[in-house]
Amino acid sequence: MNVNRMKWIRLYVEEIFYGTTFEELNLEERGVWFSLLVMAGMPPNPGLVEMRSGKGYTVEMLADVLNCDVKRLKKALDKLKKVGKIEILDKNVIKITNWKSYQTEYQRYKKKSVGHISNDNSLDIYPKENIGHISNQDMLDNHPRVELEEDIYIYNN
Structure with a gap:
């Protein structure tokens, strides 16, 4: 499992x-920006x-991944650098500026969740602070709760 x-x-x-x-960004540049944010959340x-x-990716490879024109991508990347949203590091690695300050919520949420197995064997995940507000408390009391320390993967055969 990749942490x-x-x-x-x-x-x-x-x-x-x-x-x-x-x-600061036009529609096309925002599209590149949001695509980079999504990619930055991946391993x-x-x-x-x-x-x-x-x-990192070459600009040509990244344009292929994002399904866009190389020239337009270069222009958008230059703009994102200019406005301070990204930095280009060694070997074409793109760093999202201030990533940690904006994405710390992910780690907090991941560690403060409760899992609940329903009658249909599905797994529901709730933030711990909301557990008292779930409407069917009897159902929750009759099923195991699991403290989640990391992502859970469920495979159906």
């Missing part, structure tokens, strides 16, 4: 819409866009 694997990233809706992202290292640890 650096994220299932979601956090986006601050009002800060994005009313903040600098919409002021091997959160906050970095890379194929493998320490090895």
Whole structure:
């Protein structure tokens, strides 16, 4: 299991819409920005866009992955660097500026969840602080609860 694997990233809706992202970036540039955010949540290292640890994509490879024109991608990457949203590190690794300050919620949520197995054998995950607000408390009391320290993977055969 890869401990650096994220299932979601956090986006601050009002800060994005009313903040600098919409002021500084046009629609195409925002598309590249959000694509990079998603890629930065994938292994091997959160906050970095890379194929493998320490090895980034060439612009041509990244354009292929993002299904976009190389020239437009270069222009968008230059703009993202200019406005301070990314840095290009050695070997074409793209670093999302301030990643840790914006994505710390992922680790907090991941460690503060409760799992519940329903009658239909599905697994429901709830934040611990909301556990008292679940409407069917009797159902919860009759099924095991599991403290989650890391992601759970369920495979159906």
